[in-house]
Amino acid sequence: MEPLRMETENLTVHYGKSVGVRNVSLPVYDRKITALIGPSGCGKTTFLRALNRMHDLNPIVRIEGRVRLDGEDLYAPGVDPVAIRRRVGMVFQRPTPFPTMSIFENVVAGLRLVGVRDRERLMGVAERSLKAAALWDEVKDRLHEPAVGLSGGQQQRISIARALAVEPEVLLMDEPTSALDPISTQAIEDLLAGLKEQVTIVIVTHNMQQAARVSDYTAFFLNGDMIEFGPTERLFTNPSDPRTEAYITGRFG
Amino acid sequence: MRSRIYGKLGDRAFTALLVVLGLAVMLVAVLLAWELASGGAEAFRTFGFWGFASGSAWNAVAEQFGAWPFLLGTLITSAVALALAFLPALAAAIAIAEYAPRWLAEVVAYLIDLLAALPSVVYGLWGIFVLVPLVRDRIEQPLFLWSAEHAPALMGVLGPPTGIGMLSAVLVLALMIVPYASSLARDAIHMVPRDQREAMYALGATRWEVVRRVVLPYARGGIFAGVVLALARAIGETMAVTMLIGNSGQLPYSVFGPAATMASLIANEFAEAEGGLQLSSLLAVGFLLLLLSLAVNLIADFILRRMSVGEGRK
Ligand SMILES: Nc1ncnc2c1ncn2[C@@H]1O[C@H](COP(=O)(O)OP(=O)(O)OP(=O)(O)O)[C@@H](O)[C@H]1O
Numbered sequence: 001m002e003p004l005r006m007e008t009e010n011l012t013v014h015y016g017k018s019v020g021v022r023n024v025s026l027p028v029y030d031r032k033i034t035a036l037i038g039p040s041g042c043g044k045t046t047f048l049r050a051l052n053r054m055h056d057l058n059p060i061v062r063i064e065g066r067v068r069l070d071g072e073d074l075y076a077p078g079v080d081p082v083a084i085r086r087r088v089g090m091v092f093q094r095p096t097p098f099p100t101m102s103i104f105e106n107v108v109a110g111l112r113l114v115g116v117r118d119r120e121r122l123m124g125v126a127e128r129s130l131k132a133a134a135l136w137d138e139v140k141d142r143l144h145e146p147a148v149g150l151s152g153g154q155q156q157r158i159s160i161a162r163a164l165a166v167e168p169e170v171l172l173m174d175e176p177t178s179a180l181d182p183i184s185t186q187a188i189e190d191l192l193a194g195l196k197e198q199v200t201i202v203i204v205t206h207n208m209q210q211a212a213r214v215s216d217y218t219a220f221f222l223n224g225d226m227i228e229f230g231p232t233e234r235l236f237t238n239p240s241d242p243r244t245e246a247y248i249t250g251r252f253g
Numbered sequence: 254m255r256s257r258i259y260g261k262l263g264d265r266a267f268t269a270l271l272v273v274l275g276l277a278v279m280l281v282a283v284l285l286a287w288e289l290a291s292g293g294a295e296a297f298r299t300f301g302f303w304g305f306a307s308g309s310a311w312n313a314v315a316e317q318f319g320a321w322p323f324l325l326g327t328l329i330t331s332a333v334a335l336a337l338a339f340l341p342a343l344a345a346a347i348a349i350a351e352y353a354p355r356w357l358a359e360v361v362a363y364l365i366d367l368l369a370a371l372p373s374v375v376y377g378l379w380g381i382f383v384l385v386p387l388v389r390d391r392i393e394q395p396l397f398l399w400s401a402e403h404a405p406a407l408m409g410v411l412g413p414p415t416g417i418g419m420l421s422a423v424l425v426l427a428l429m430i431v432p433y434a435s436s437l438a439r440d441a442i443h444m445v446p447r448d449q450r451e452a453m454y455a456l457g458a459t460r461w462e463v464v465r466r467v468v469l470p471y472a473r474g475g476i477f478a479g480v481v482l483a484l485a486r487a488i489g490e491t492m493a494v495t496m497l498i499g500n501s502g503q504l505p506y507s508v509f510g511p512a513a514t515m516a517s518l519i520a521n522e523f524a525e526a527e528g529g530l531q532l533s534s535l536l537a538v539g540f541l542l543l544l545l546s547l548a549v550n551l552i553a554d555f556i557l558r559r560m561s562v563g564e565g566r567k
């Protein structure tokens with residue numbers, strides 16, 4: 001069996017009286033890419049945000065069950081969500097450059113938080129992260145220009161570089177390519193393969209080809225339930241649940 | 254088909270109405286400026302524009318009029334009041350928008366907004382009956398006595414500890430402009446998109462770090478707009494200042510001693526002005542006040558354009 005990095009056990013997320021996801025138990029294997037697929041509104045984002053305690057920001061959310069990172073429960077009393085988010089990074093669906101910061105400052109924003117001041121070190125990290133996000137060549141001559149001047153695809157890669165700069169152990173990506181053109185999408189898919197040598201990745205995607213191309217494991221969600229989980233190849237070629245089969249063959253969703 | 258024509262006609266009529274109303278407002282503003290300028294023309298002719306603006310004597314008997322003490326009084330009181338009000342106003346806005354539980358935030362926001370709704374004569378009365386004795390007994394007299402013993406040179410700077418004067422006026426003015434600075438800052442902070450905050454949280458930021466690195470920079474345009482509004486308000490504030498500042502254009506001003514602003518001068522002297530050159534000088538001061546407000550707004554607008562983030566920028 002593969003080594004585990006994260007794991008959920010009977011995870012249920014309530015939004016007030018309604019339920020976002022219900023009773024999900026899912027392993028996240030170390031330095032593998034796990035894809036979450038399923039039709040709109042099935043709970044993929046809800047599930048993902050439970051993995052780095054982003055739901056803490058929403059007072060109506062209530063969480064039941066366990067989420068473990070290296071065996072420790074993220075929601076145990078006394079666990080600091082800030083520390084968790086440093087270890088479990090997140091890239092959102094829409095690019096979110098900080099508009100008052102330059103490209104460089106955007107990328108090193110997370111390092112500034114932990115008090116890194118050394119210019120050379122910051123520059124080194126910025127370069128490494130931008131290269132990892134396949135953006136370095138495009139921006140290396142304009143690092144000190146505002147990040148909002150970039151195209152949508154470039155902005156999304158800034159968001160990825162920013163998340164990578166703090167060297168998270170796990171990276172959560174919520175449809176990172178849904179707003180991008182095919183070339184930017186390709187660039188990001190290519191970088192995922194390289195990233196997984198260091199980082200464990202959980203990626204939400206609407207695009208089944210993408211899930212099939214990039215991921216090692218896939219989980220299929222439907223109406224708040226996790227219907228099926230397995231190695232990507234097996235799940236796509238030989239799904240065990242008829243609903244999974246219906247979804248991947250495009251019969252609904 | 255019919256409804257489309259109606260729609261077009263309606264659009265046209267509405268546009269025309271807007272244009273007429275807009276022009277009317279501009280016309281009133283221009284007329285106002287014109288009235289002040291022509292009323293003050295005699296003073297400007299007698300002393301020259303710069304001579305009037307920089308002259309420091311104001312003497313009805315000798316028919317000598319200069320606006321400088323009042324210009325200075327307005328600049329000092331409004332700048333100091335703004336300096337005093339800014340941090341509390343911003344802190345209140347941050348507390349309301351980011352930290353306080355919903356019910357408390359609503360109560361506090363309501364109370365702060367209420368401060369803006371109080372008539373300024375009420376501030377004046379409160380100043381005279383509550384603040385002035387307090388300032389006199391608790392701040393001015395102890396400081397004055399202390400300086401008499403230890404630093405006699407300071408006594409001139411501090412001025413007479415009577416409670417009526419610059420210090421009391423500035424304190425009340427600061428209180429009066431807090432809601433203006435605060436409510437615009439609050440709105441701007443509310444308008445910072447959630448995904449901006451979340452992006453910073455996701456990097457492992459604490460709440461304060463999110464406020465400092467994302468919320469305040471993003472909201473800086475609105476915060477600045479509040480500052481400008483507060484400043485404009487302070488520059489024009491008349492009643493409360495007139496009641497508290499002591500109305501003396503005698504330079505040099507001291508910290509505790511009486512002073513005057515352009516607005517307080519006009520309010521104080523207009524009723525008993527003898528006509529002729531004195532009245533014209535008062536109108537000329539009004540014209541300068543108008544110019545000052547206009548300058549503040551133009552400069553602010555220029556800065557605001559460069560500062561705004563998000564919608565304002567595109
Ligand atoms: N902040 C919220 N408050 C209340 N209900 C919410 C909230 N966010 C999501 N939900 C509900 O939870 C369910 C799951 O939503 P979620 O956003 O996780 O779906 P998703 O799979 O990410 O969909 P999509 O593919 O469209 O992004 C939906 O029924 C949604 O209406």
Ligand SMILES: [Mg+2]
Pocket residue numbers: 044045046174
């Ligand atoms: Mg989603």
